[in-house]
Amino acid sequence: MMLLFKPSTAHAKRSKPRPYQSFSESLLLDSIEATESFTKKWISQDHLSACSSCTLSSIFSTENRAEGRKFVDVINSLQYAIQGVTLVNPESHKLTRAHNLLSTAMKHLEKEFYRVLKSNRRNLDPESVSIRSIPSFNPRKKVSIYSNVPKSEEADIMTDLQMIADCMISSGYENECVRTYKKIRRSIIVDSLSKLGFENLSFGKIQKLDWDSMEKNIKKWLEATKIVINNLFDGERILCDHVFSTSPSVAESCFSEITLDSALTLFIFPVSVARCRKTAEKIFLTLDVYQTISNLLPRIEEIFSYDSTSAVRFQAADSLRSLGEAINYMVAEFEASIAKEPSKSVIPGGGVHPLTRYVMNFVVFLADYNESLAGVLTESDLPLPEDYFGGDKSDVGETASTVTTRLGWLILVLLCKIDTKSRIYENVALSYLFLANNLHYVISKVRKSNLRVVLGDEWVANHQGKVSQYLEKYEKVAWGEVLTSLSEEERVVLEEDVAKERLKRFNEVFEEAFRKQSGWVVPDTKMREGLKDSVAKKLTYVASLFYEKYHVETWGDIVRYVPKDLGNYLSVLYLGTGRTCIPSFKPTESGRSQLFQSGR
Secondary structure, three states, rough: OOOOOOOOOOHHHOOOOOOOOOOHHHHHHHHHHHHHHHHHOOOHHHHHHHHOOOOOOOOOHHHHHHHHHHHHHHHHHHHHHHHHHHHHHOOOHHHHHHHHHHHHHHHHHHHHHHHHHOOOOOOOOHHHHHHHHHEEEEEOOOOOOOOOOOOHHHHHHHHHHHHHHHHHHHHOOOHHHHHHHHHHHHHHHHHOOOOOOOOOHHHHHHOOOHHHHHHHHHHHHEOOOOOOHHHHHHHHHHHHHHHHOHHHHHHHHHHHHHHHHHHHHHHHHHHHHHHOOOHHHHHHHHHHHHHHOOOOHHHHHOOOOOOHHHHHHHHHHHHHHHHHHHHHHHHHHHHHHHHHOOEEEEEEEEHHHHHHHHHHHHHHHHHOOOHHHOOOOOOOOOOOOOOOOOOOOOOOOOOHHHHHHHHHHHHHHHHHHHHHHHHHOOOOOHHHHHHHHHHHHHHHHHHHOHHHHHHHHHHHHHHHHHHHHHHHHHHHHHHHHHHHHHHHHHHHHHHHHHHHHHHHHHHHHHHHHHHHHHHEEEEOOHHHHHHHHHHHHHHHHHHHHHHHOOOHOOOOOOOOOOHHHHHHHHOOOEEOOOOOOOOOOOOOOOHHHHHHHHHH
């Protein structure tokens, strides 16, 4: 609403008697005189003719701000008075004088607008504006987000700009106002992007980058984009909406022209990344880019809600689509690489295969992106076994079903590959130990990572049962002959010579089993100790029964091992030492007597 200017009493006393004139003309004359008074004080002819955009003495400086705002009020009154006279007497000679004066005032106001924008670049930095603001912005209504402007120097500056912009636009100087605003603000956006280190690379240049250089550019983009969206573009939208709060169409035009090119460039980069040659190693940075855009999408849609900036929203959505396709392709390629892994070398001692370590580290990292992957991954074409998740996937949640199935499938492909590699071992017992070691490693990685959330406790329990099955089969094959060498029906009593031959056979097969397994490994400490304890208990049990039944303490050197010490003899197994001699082969006499005393 335009403000009417009332001439001061002192000025009225100095005025000469005027001939009769209409109220409108009288009001116009008062406005002309008031405006001339301000122009004489603040605008010299030298300033008007100078090329500089900034006058030596600013009417909107901190100390003169009150005068500046009065000046705007006076110009608004002059414009209002011109409109009034134009309606009743468009031929009035006073209009020429008023228009000339208004033109002079507008030129000065345009310079002031430029000066306030230019000299307060730091105060009007978009990031600072965004951080200071408490928005109540509704993009659909396209109104100013400032419900309560904070009382600060920055707020005063923004109010000054708003007053000047309103005055220039209402006076018919919209083009001059907008031109000045766009020029200054666009340069600030460009400079800010440059300082953030973001480099606009063409697709051709991106394709030629080695992976280290590519990684650096993506990391720069990731760092820059969060700041650019949350602070830079957000702050620019806030400033535009405030300065041009009475002219939404002008606010839209300014914001669009200032930010559109930079915003489109920002989101074209991810599309170029998605089109690059795809390898499994690139998936995590690609996921970082996808996740960043996905998380920022609500802010992007809010900040770029104008029709004229819809291209930015579409470009961001297109980036997500392209990145999603690239991620699916890389997961599929990773799956294929597992199935095609060509190595046929035997892992010494049945330890954990490098492929198992590589795949599980990869899948563990993938699980950290489970929320993003839920909106990206497509279902595998091949069905999982019905009991793969223990018969129930309810504990992993519906939202994670696609991620659960896809990551579960990758692990299944690995386990199938490991099963194939287990057949390379000539020793069946070692192949079972190899399977147990690798599956146990897989389970431990699941337990200690976000994979446990993705796959669920039922999956863990189901596969832990399979580890137990592998170990049982290993014990049966590796130690079965040792155990059966002393086993017999309880009621059967052998002749002493036959019993002695059985004990000799036990010694031979025990030592042979030890030598075979001296280079075998169980990397996990808990599983290793558990396995040794299980074997020791079984050996101790059958040996104790046999020794006690036949009173072997009188058999001399035939007795090489004390049952209760069999666990100690096994202490060096599953470490991969390759030791061929069993420690402490011959027990002491005290050891024998203690055994049979305890047995009786």
